[in-house]
Amino acid sequence: MEEPRIGVYVCWCGTNIEKVVDVAEVAKAMEKLPNVVLSKNYKYMCSDPGQDLIIKDIKENNLNRIVVSACSPRIHELTFRKTLEKAGLNPYLLQMANIREHVSWVHDDKKAATDKAKSLVAAAVTRVNHHEELQKRTVDINPATLIIGGGIAGLTAALEIADAGKKVFLLEKTNHLGGVVAGIDQSFPYFDSAQQIIQQFIKRIKQHENVEVLLNTKAENITGYVGNFKMPLPMLGIDAELEFGNIIVATGLKPYDPSAIREYGYGYLPNVITSLEFEKMLMSGKIETKDGKTPEDILIIHCVGSRNKNCHEYCSRTCCMTALKFATQLRSALPKANIYQAYADMRSFGKDCEELYLKASQKDIMFLMYDQQKYLPEIRRAPNREKCEMLVEIEEILSGDMVEVPADLVILMTAMEAHEDVKDVARTVGVSLCGNDFFIERHPKLDPVATTTDGVFIAGTCQAPKDIPDSVAQAKAAAARVLSSIDVGQVEIEVTTAFTNEDLCCGCQTCISVCPYKAIGFNEENRVSVVNEILCKGCGTCSSACPTGAIRTRHFTDKQIMSQIEGMLSMTKRKSKKTELEV
Amino acid sequence: MNNRVNPGFKKELQKFGMSEQWNECFHCGNCTAICPLSENEVLFPRKGIRVIQMGLKDKLASYVEPWMCYYCGECSETCPRDANPGELMMTLRRYLTSVYDWTGMSRKFYTSKWWELSYILFFALLVIVLFLIYLPLRPDAYLMVNESGGVMLNHLVAGISGDQFIRIIEFGDWAMAIIVAFILVSNILNMFYKIILSNKSFKVPFYAYFTEFWRLIYNFVTQSKFSKCDDKNYWVGHMLLMTGYTTMFILVVVALPAFQTEKVVDWYNWQRLLGYYATFGILFFLTVVTIGRIRKKDIKLQYSHSTDWLFIIMLGLTTITGIVLHIFRLAGLPAATYYMYILHLAILVPMIMVEVPFSKWSHLAYRPFAIYFSRLKQVALSKQYSTGLAPAI
Ligand SMILES: Cc1cc2nc3c(=O)[nH]c(=O)nc-3n(C[C@H](O)[C@H](O)[C@H](O)COP(=O)(O)OP(=O)(O)OC[C@H]3O[C@@H](n4cnc5c(N)ncnc54)[C@H](O)[C@@H]3O)c2cc1C
Ligand code: SF4
Ligand code: SF4
Ligand code: SF4
Ligand code: SF4
Ligand code: SF4
Numbered sequence: 004m005e006e007p008r009i010g011v012y013v014c015w016c017g018t019n020i021e022k023v024v025d026v027a028e029v030a031k032a033m034e035k036l037p038n039v040v041l042s043k044n045y046k047y048m049c050s051d052p053g054q055d056l057i058i059k060d061i062k063e064n065n066l067n068r069i070v071v072s073a074c075s076p077r078i079h080e081l082t083f084r085k086t087l088e089k090a091g092l093n094p095y096l097l098q099m100a101n102i103r104e105h106v107s108w109v110h111d112d113k114k115a116a117t118d119k120a121k122s123l124v125a126a127a128v129t130r131v132n133h134h135e136e137l138q139k140r141t142v143d144i145n146p147a148t149l150i151i152g153g154g155i156a157g158l159t160a161a162l163e164i165a166d167a168g169k170k171v172f173l174l175e176k177t178n179h180l181g182g183v184v185a186g187i188d189q190s191f192p193y194f195d196s197a198q199q200i201i202q203q204f205i206k207r208i209k210q211h212e213n214v215e216v217l218l219n220t221k222a223e224n225i226t227g228y229v230g231n232f233k234m235p236l237p238m239l240g241i242d243a244e245l246e247f248g249n250i251i252v253a254t255g256l257k258p259y260d261p262s263a264i265r266e267y268g269y270g271y272l273p274n275v276i277t278s279l280e281f282e283k284m285l286m287s288g289k290i291e292t293k294d295g296k297t298p299e300d301i302l303i304i305h306c307v308g309s310r311n312k313n314c315h316e317y318c319s320r321t322c323c324m325t326a327l328k329f330a331t332q333l334r335s336a337l338p339k340a341n342i343y344q345a346y347a348d349m350r351s352f353g354k355d356c357e358e359l360y361l362k363a364s365q366k367d368i369m370f371l372m373y374d375q376q377k378y379l380p381e382i383r384r385a386p387n388r389e390k391c392e393m394l395v396e397i398e399e400i401l402s403g404d405m406v407e408v409p410a411d412l413v414i415l416m417t418a419m420e421a422h423e424d425v426k427d428v429a430r431t432v433g434v435s436l437c438g439n440d441f442f443i444e445r446h447p448k449l450d451p452v453a454t455t456t457d458g459v460f461i462a463g464t465c466q467a468p469k470d471i472p473d474s475v476a477q478a479k480a481a482a483a484r485v486l487s488s489i490d491v492g493q494v495e496i497e498v499t500t501a502f503t504n505e506d507l508c509c510g511c512q513t514c515i516s517v518c519p520y521k522a523i524g525f526n527e528e529n530r531v532s533v534v535n536e537i538l539c540k541g542c543g544t545c546s547s548a549c550p551t552g553a554i555r556t557r558h559f560t561d562k563q564i565m566s567q568i569e570g571m572l573s574m575t576k577r578k579s580k581k582t583e584l585e586v
Numbered sequence: 587m588n589n590r591v592n593p594g595f596k597k598e599l600q601k602f603g604m605s606e607q608w609n610e611c612f613h614c615g616n617c618t619a620i621c622p623l624s625e626n627e628v629l630f631p632r633k634g635i636r637v638i639q640m641g642l643k644d645k646l647a648s649y650v651e652p653w654m655c656y657y658c659g660e661c662s663e664t665c666p667r668d669a670n671p672g673e674l675m676m677t678l679r680r681y682l683t684s685v686y687d688w689t690g691m692s693r694k695f696y697t698s699k700w701w702e703l704s705y706i707l708f709f710a711l712l713v714i715v716l717f718l719i720y721l722p723l724r725p726d727a728y729l730m731v732n733e734s735g736g737v738m739l740n741h742l743v744a745g746i747s748g749d750q751f752i753r754i755i756e757f758g759d760w761a762m763a764i765i766v767a768f769i770l771v772s773n774i775l776n777m778f779y780k781i782i783l784s785n786k787s788f789k790v791p792f793y794a795y796f797t798e799f800w801r802l803i804y805n806f807v808t809q810s811k812f813s814k815c816d817d818k819n820y821w822v823g824h825m826l827l828m829t830g831y832t833t834m835f836i837l838v839v840v841a842l843p844a845f846q847t848e849k850v851v852d853w854y855n856w857q858r859l860l861g862y863y864a865t866f867g868i869l870f871f872l873t874v875v876t877i878g879r880i881r882k883k884d885i886k887l888q889y890s891h892s893t894d895w896l897f898i899i900m901l902g903l904t905t906i907t908g909i910v911l912h913i914f915r916l917a918g919l920p921a922a923t924y925y926m927y928i929l930h931l932a933i934l935v936p937m938i939m940v941e942v943p944f945s946k947w948s949h950l951a952y953r954p955f956a957i958y959f960s961r962l963k964q965v966a967l968s969k970q971y972s973t974g975l976a977p978a979i
Contacts, residue, residue, distance in 0.1 A: 369639070405589060406591050
């Protein structure tokens with residue numbers, strides 16, 4: 004290998020770094036390190052003149068390694084890799100040192116910060132000596148798509164992709180399509196019929212030549228990688244298999260079972276029902292108690308199972324609006340009834356939702372505020388002498404009074420929560436779940452439909468509770484992402500992957516058990532582990548677990564890591580004998 | 587105490603004045619924060635709005651706070667939702683007056699114009715008929731003019747002497763005062779029961795009944811509470827009315843023989859001066875309030891209940907007939923004086939019988955007692971809160 008010729012660039016980031024770190028001093032200190040040809044500081048390295056400076060230096064000084072000491076590589080590593088490419092260098096011959104997030108933004112002692120920055124940059128310099136050229140790879144994309152979940156999100160995405168002329172497999176674990184929306188009467192905030200919307204979708208899906216609907220089917224045993232996934236269909240024969248290039252997960256959420264909340268008596272008080280049960284009542288056109296009487300006093304309780312440490316801490320987001328929808332529907336169906344809403348903060352964001360709240364609040368509905376963390380309303384059967392079925396005690400917090408509400412019907416606005424089998428789905432598609440068992444998006448703001456697994460997208464409420472418009476929007480976005488990847492036809496895959504040195508491998512299979520992406524297979528014939536480099540994310544877990552050092556991760560080799568540590572310590576060596584001894 | 591919510595209650599309250607405007611309230615608490623009179627443990631007006639929104643009738647009956655409000659209107663000006671809490675306090679005072687009144691008359695008067703009008707008409711006719719039958723004008727009344735040219739008012743009735751006439755009128759005065767006082771006192775006891783005794787959320791320490799009583803007297807004399815309000819003009823008007831009215835009351839009930847004299851005394855004598863002061867005070871107040879209620883610029887005069895107008899009209903008519911009576915008397919017109927005297931009483935008597943025990947004037951009695959009761963409540967609650975619990979604004 005040719006002799007390393009390293010260029011070091013210390014960025015000011017305007018005043019972001021410069022006001023805490025003495026950038027000139029850092030740059031100067033790097034000049035002394037072996038193989039460093041030049042070391043400079045500049046106001047904005049990521050700007051065009053900053054990048055041009057690097058390109059010019061590479062060409063004029065024959066540089067073949069670059070260290071940029073600036074912000075986090077998450078922000079600009081790609082930028083500078085492209086810079087290297089422009090100058091004709093392999094992009095992996097770059098190393099970044101983060102002296103903004105790790106130094107200037109978190110320290111204020113200029114001297115100490117400058118010392119720390121020196122250590123970090125020195126580490127990058129010693130590491131970059133050992134960088135190797137890595138080559139990009141691409142794979143072809145299978146134009147078929149698997150959609151898991153036949154709710155409104157899944158249906159929307161399926162139609163979007165099928166209408167573009169691409170094949171869709173739509174998996175639904177129940178025996179019917181439509182998801183939660185299939186059980187809703189009218190939808191907020193415009194009171195249009197949810198049935199009309201969803202039935203139209205279902206009809207089109209069933210007739211669509213590009214869509215294959217698989218009812219009573221769960222997503223299981225999916226293998227493969229972006230562009231080339233497979234899923235066996237054992238019920239259709241041993242070899243039956245679906246092949247597809249992308250996956251959209253749209254498994255939605257299910258209603259929380261409120262019988263766990265003692266105060267509400269759900270399950271043994273016959274006239275305490277859930278929001279979905281009330282939707283059913285609305286669809287049947289008859290609002291009545293279990294005895295067939297028209298209710299005179301109706302109480303709607305918000306946040307059942309939501310926003311409480313004992314159930315779910317998150318807000319289910321659509322129940323406030325659904326409750327206002329119910330109150331409005333009740334008012335027109337039963338003009339004389341007394342309608343009460345026990346709420347804990349009214350959340351009516353979204354287009355025309357605050358307006359619905361305003362309208363509902365003018366319909367003679369009594370709003371009672373309670374503390375959903377501390378004092379839940381308590382429902383009990385009313386004694387015989389009372390006209391109503393139940394009495395509800397509520398600690399009303401706007402007045403500070405304990406009040407009693409008569410009720411013939413109580414509607415619990417139950418939370419929406421993950422399906423029991425969501426972990427299985429998550430495992431089979433290789434996507435992580437957050438603490439609430441919602442699928443995690445690649446980036447909460449900048450990439451809300453992709454996941455960290457290439458070729459797997461999420462849409463609808465499986466990502467977090469949301470209403471129909473948001474679910475549909477996300478489904479369309481996911482479909483667009485899938486279509487664009489089909490259109491490109493190929494996809495670039497990770498190059499910083501693991502690989503095995505078969506001579507060193509003892510076949511213990513430790514790596515297979517630790518790989519979170521199921522990227523390692525076992526070659527029975529040679530009794531060695533083999534990395535599927537398309538599945539491998541380069542996380543490095545296997546390399547650190549391997550007892551023989553047979554499996555290594557490109558760009559994170561032992562040599563690179565050790566040299567980085569040495570470089571880091573080299574700056575403090577002279578000052579502290581102790582560190583030297585310990586090392 | 588029954589704490590059952592009652593959505594129908596707001597309709598009931600509407601009859602006492604305000605429409606459902608208060609329902610705009612979203613409980614920001616600005617009104618309570620700005621109110622110069624709201625203080626620890628007796629916080630208003632926001633909490634009252636909540637009680638009404640939920641229709642907690644019992645709680646409202648024990649609610650002393652509206653009486654602390656002197657309707658400066660600052661809360662209504664500050665309210666971001668135009669919920670008009672000040673007017674609500676006014677409406678609540680009417681409502682509470684009807685709650686304290688065990689006879690049920692107050693409620694009838696506030697909720698039905700016709701009831702009130704019939705009642706007034708009844709007393710007016712009664713006065714007229716009694717006079718015409720039992721105290722007729724003497725045939726030679728035209729002679730009853732004294733040397734200075736004024737009418738000898740007490741000698742206009744046939745068959746009785748001037749002294750007897752004064753005694754009869756005095757008797758009527760006292761009878762009326764006793765009836766009114768009886769009703770008022772029993773209502774105040776009812777109020778005490780509702781605000782203090784039946785309220786289980788606090789217990790008044792026994793000593794407070796005495797210590798706070800002295801405070802009450804001090805407050806009443808200095809009106810220190812009222813002077814906290816920013817609008818001093820309103821305070822002046824109110825004081826003029828109150829002192830004028832009280833002066834008149836003392837003159838015609840307690841000091842009748844000295845006031846309604848045989849001779850027309852010289853203008854600088856104390857009776858006439860006091861009478862003029864009282865007349866001026868009442869007229870001044872009436873003019874200001876009538877103009878205000880018609881113009882509707884001042885927030886506290888924007889909403890007028892029918893009883894407000896009736897009160898103004900009755901008081902106005904009483905004053906005007908009183909003045910005309912005085913003029914006739916000075917002008918030496920015995921018959922005209924006599925009939926004007928009857929007319930004056932025919933308006934004055936029903937006004938006292940309606941307003942003092944059942945309507946607007948009763949707050950003269952309720953307010954000082956409410957201050958007393960609220961002090962008791964404050965003492966009791968601050969003792970309780972010092973052990974930890976703090977109230978919401
Ligand atoms: C009572 C109620 C009233 C509502 N009212 C309104 C309203 O008026 N307006 C509004 O905008 N929103 C409303 N919503 C919200 C609305 O229902 C959701 O936004 C919508 O259902 C989300 O659709 P989805 O496709 O993401 O999920 P879902 O509707 O939950 O559909 C998910 C589908 O995936 C299937 N599935 C799950 N797991 C698997 C698996 N492992 N394999 C295969 N299939 C699987 C499920 O069986 C289901 O069919 C309401 C919600 C409730 C509970
Ligand atoms: S949307 Fe409303 S009812 Fe539902 S959890 Fe959130 S706050 Fe509670
Ligand atoms: S851990 Fe190392 S030695 Fe063991 S199977 Fe994997 S590569 Fe081979
Ligand atoms: S680097 Fe990570 S993803 Fe790749 S094979 Fe090793 S453990 Fe699996
Ligand atoms: S200021 Fe208005 S909105 Fe706020 S609490 Fe008072 S009445 Fe309600
Ligand atoms: S009108 Fe004045 S005194 Fe009465 S509640 Fe409002 S601010 Fe307080």
